Amino acid sequence: MTVGPFYSAPRPFSRVMVANRGEIAVRILKAAREAGLGSVAVFSDSDAKSLHVEVADEAVHIPGESLSETYLNSEALISAALSSGADAIHPGYGFLSERSDFAIAVAEAGLVWIGPPAEAISTMGDKISARARMIESGVQVIPGEELTVPEGTDHLGVLATCAARVGYPLLLKASAGGGGKGMREVREPKLLRTEYDAASREASSAFGDGTIYVEHLLTGARHVEVQVLADSHGRCIHLNERDCSLQRRHQKVLEEAPSPAVEPELRKAMGAAAVKASQAVGYEGAGTVEFLLSSNGDFYFLEMNTRLQVEHPVTEMTTGIDLVLKQFEVAAGLPLGISQDDIGISGHAIEARVYAEDAARGFLPCVGKLSTWKVPQGPGIRVDSGVRQGDTITVDFDPMLAKLIVHAPTRRAALRRLDTALSDFIALGVTTNIGFLRDVATHHAFASGSVTTDFLDSSDVSALSMTEVDPTVLVAVACAAQKLGLERTSSAGAPESSDEHTGHSGDPFRTLTRSFP
Amino acid sequence: MEWSVVGGNGRFTVGVSDSDGRLSVSSMQLDGSTVNPPDVSIARADHGGQLKVEVSGTSHLAHVTKVGDDWWIHMDGRIHVVRMHEPGSSEAESTQGGMSAPMPGTILEILVKQGQRVREGQDLVVMEAMKMEHRIQAPRAGEITRLHYSVGDRVDMGATLVEIGD
Numbered sequence: 001m002t003v004g005p006f007y008s009a010p011r012p013f014s015r016v017m018v019a020n021r022g023e024i025a026v027r028i029l030k031a032a033r034e035a036g037l038g039s040v041a042v043f044s045d046s047d048a049k050s051l052h053v054e055v056a057d058e059a060v061h062i063p064g065e066s067l068s069e070t071y072l073n074s075e076a077l078i079s080a081a082l083s084s085g086a087d088a089i090h091p092g093y094g095f096l097s098e099r100s101d102f103a104i105a106v107a108e109a110g111l112v113w114i115g116p117p118a119e120a121i122s123t124m125g126d127k128i129s130a131r132a133r134m135i136e137s138g139v140q141v142i143p144g145e146e147l148t149v150p151e152g153t154d155h156l157g158v159l160a161t162c163a164a165r166v167g168y169p170l171l172l173k174a175s176a177g178g179g180g181k182g183m184r185e186v187r188e189p190k191l192l193r194t195e196y197d198a199a200s201r202e203a204s205s206a207f208g209d210g211t212i213y214v215e216h217l218l219t220g221a222r223h224v225e226v227q228v229l230a231d232s233h234g235r236c237i238h239l240n241e242r243d244c245s246l247q248r249r250h251q252k253v254l255e256e257a258p259s260p261a262v263e264p265e266l267r268k269a270m271g272a273a274a275v276k277a278s279q280a281v282g283y284e285g286a287g288t289v290e291f292l293l294s295s296n297g298d299f300y301f302l303e304m305n306t307r308l309q310v311e312h313p314v315t316e317m318t319t320g321i322d323l324v325l326k327q328f329e330v331a332a333g334l335p336l337g338i339s340q341d342d343i344g345i346s347g348h349a350i351e352a353r354v355y356a357e358d359a360a361r362g363f364l365p366c367v368g369k370l371s372t373w374k375v376p377q378g379p380g381i382r383v384d385s386g387v388r389q390g391d392t393i394t395v396d397f398d399p400m401l402a403k404l405i406v407h408a409p410t411r412r413a414a415l416r417r418l419d420t421a422l423s424d425f426i427a428l429g430v431t432t433n434i435g436f437l438r439d440v441a442t443h444h445a446f447a448s449g450s451v452t453t454d455f456l457d458s459s460d461v462s463a464l465s466m467t468e469v470d471p472t473v474l475v476a477v478a479c480a481a482q483k484l485g486l487e488r489t490s491s492a493g494a495p496e497s498s499d500e501h502t503g504h505s506g507d508p509f510r511t512l513t514r515s516f517p
Numbered sequence: 518m519e520w521s522v523v524g525g526n527g528r529f530t531v532g533v534s535d536s537d538g539r540l541s542v543s544s545m546q547l548d549g550s551t552v553n554p555p556d557v558s559i560a561r562a563d564h565g566g567q568l569k570v571e572v573s574g575t576s577h578l579a580h581v582t583k584v585g586d587d588w589w590i591h592m593d594g595r596i597h598v599v600r601m602h603e604p605g606s607s608e609a610e611s612t613q614g615g616m617s618a619p620m621p622g623t624i625l626e627i628l629v630k631q632g633q634r635v636r637e638g639q640d641l642v643v644m645e646a647m648k649m650e651h652r653i654q655a656p657r658a659g660e661i662t663r664l665h666y667s668v669g670d671r672v673d674m675g676a677t678l679v680e681i682g683d
Contacts, residue, residue: 021605197626198643201625202650236544361619364619366620369584371584372582372589395646424594426580426583428591429582429584431598434596470555471522471529472529473570474523475529476559476569477581478581479540480533480568481568482518484540484561484568486583
């Protein structure tokens with residue numbers, strides 16, 4: 001018997017399993033609890049002590065270390081759901097979130113799929129069929145020629161001919177790719193082979209599909225994407241845009257809403273195009289239609305992400321709508337309950353992705369133990385974190401540790417809040433990009449709202465650094481820390497934060513002698 | 518003990534004076550030459566892992582933690598690493614002509630052969646870690662004298678992958 005908020009919904013469910021890990025698993029598991037739903041986490045061998053395991057009502061171990069044994073193992077995930085009594089699966093982002101065969105398998109197992117219909121996933125997931133569908137429905141696509149490189153044929157010959165027709169510079173994309181993986185820029189013909197091999201390998205390791213396609217590269221454009229929400233009763237609305245122009249090798253670094261380049265009229269036009277694109281595939285749930293916005297205000301369909309986005313919080317902050325809760329409601333078959341006219345924009349939000357990577361060494365991912373992890377707090381500051389103090393960061397997973405989201409009345413205020421919050425973000429023991437994020441967030445190009453997607457790749461990143469700390473002071477601090485014996489009291493454990501009188505950390509309802517209820 | 522700022526240049530030695538738990542710097546050398554010691558006064562803060570640092574009379578709070586020989590310092594909104602060295606020890610990173618793995622991962626592709634001449638910046642090895650590819654490039658021109666791994670091998674951080682001779 002189904003209990004909870006959706007007991008009388010058309011597709012009732014009461015216990016959600018999140019087939020994911022890291023910050024997004026934490027985000028969704030907490031949302032489930034808030035909605036009054038039960039929550040189930042899954043974990044691989046190396047995730048046994050991870051944060052997402054801790055926040056769920058129940059956690060199911062899926063033995064194995066490799067992704068194919070665990071978070072990409074649809075059979076094991078579905079049996080974990082069934083054995084734990086979950087009656088719905090939320091895929092998060094990445095992993096199996098955009099695999100229509102998984103969506104189908106979930107439904108066939110009698111579980112509710114918290115995501116769009118399988119047909120929408122497969123049409124949009126294959127970038128070639130997505131383009132064709134968009135052209136059919138009158139949504140403008142990127143200029144250039146559609147090209148397929150079928151697997152198992154003479155890649156290079158076919159590819160070179162195609163590339164010559166499309167013209168350089170071009171973009172090689174894995175048809176099943178996303179998130180910057182399996183995507184490579186090729187500026188001249190002689191680099192075609194190496195870049196193709198790399199893209200194809202990345203795509204098959206990350207998505208289990210090595211198919212690649214070719215597209216003309218638009219330079220000097222902005223990446224602007226529109227959040228959509230659709231229910232199973234035919235209503236589809238958009239929740240304005242996010243601007244994700246600040247990227248490094250097609251990985252988003254800072255994302256904001258609204259876009260500094262989008263005026264109300266353009267917003268309306270892009271929103272309408274996004275709704276049209278979604279309706280063309282019978283979309284349901286939360287999705288994102290990505291566009292490239294050229295400097296003259298023309299915009300072109302890039303792709304549709306048929307899942308929750310990493311950067312969804314900036315939309316939540318500026319519209320006040322909890323996208324994960326809406327995903328639950330739509331999956332339960334409930335109507336959206338809001339119309340386009342209900343959607344406004346409140347202030348400005350910016351998200352910064354905190355990665356374990358070393359900007360000074362070509363953004364190499366970094367590993368180690370997070371001996372200190374203190375996230376910033378305060379009005380208009382949200383941190384969606386997948387880690388906690390003491391966690392060990394390994395090479396097994398994506399190096400994104402957390403997302404910092406700030407919200408303020410204006411863009412200028414949000415920028416100041418972002419810089420302040422970043423400077424209060426204390427992550428010691430593992431090299432992170434926090435300093436780099438400060439450098440780009442305070443860079444005049446970003447502050448003026450004028451960056452295009454090629455900004456970071458065409459800038460000397462080391463020249464961005466604003467650090468001007470006297471090395472002699474740092475050496476003195478380290479030397480003093482050593483002499484004062486700070487290594488014994490480092491903030492790795494909890495004891496030093498507890499109150500010396502009561503022994504209870506920060507509990508305001510305790511006094512020296514007794515505790516209050 | 519010698520000290521270096523990771524990402525910076527040179528080795529420091531420091532003379533410290535202690536006045537009732539407040540430390541100040543009495544002398545400092547950089548690579549053997551005397552430099553002006555910073556005007557600092559440093560004491561434990563009330564909470565573990567924190568120091569009160571006065572620089573020329575202005576107060577700052579530093580969060581510090583030690584990992585191996587590295588002191589991680591968060592101060593003024595920036596994170597720094599200061600490394601301790603045994604006096605006279607050599608830099609671990611400056612292995613002569615050897616190309617080491619910048620992080621743990623798997624060898625995807627080896628683009629050179631033993632005995633091959635390479636130019637500076639040429640791609641030598643492709644590695645995968647955290648689902649992304651990284652290209653290991655030649656730090657200088659020379660001849661490949663040794664290849665330590667094969668495609669598919671898992672390597673640890675710092676493992677020497679390739680050696681380059683003249």
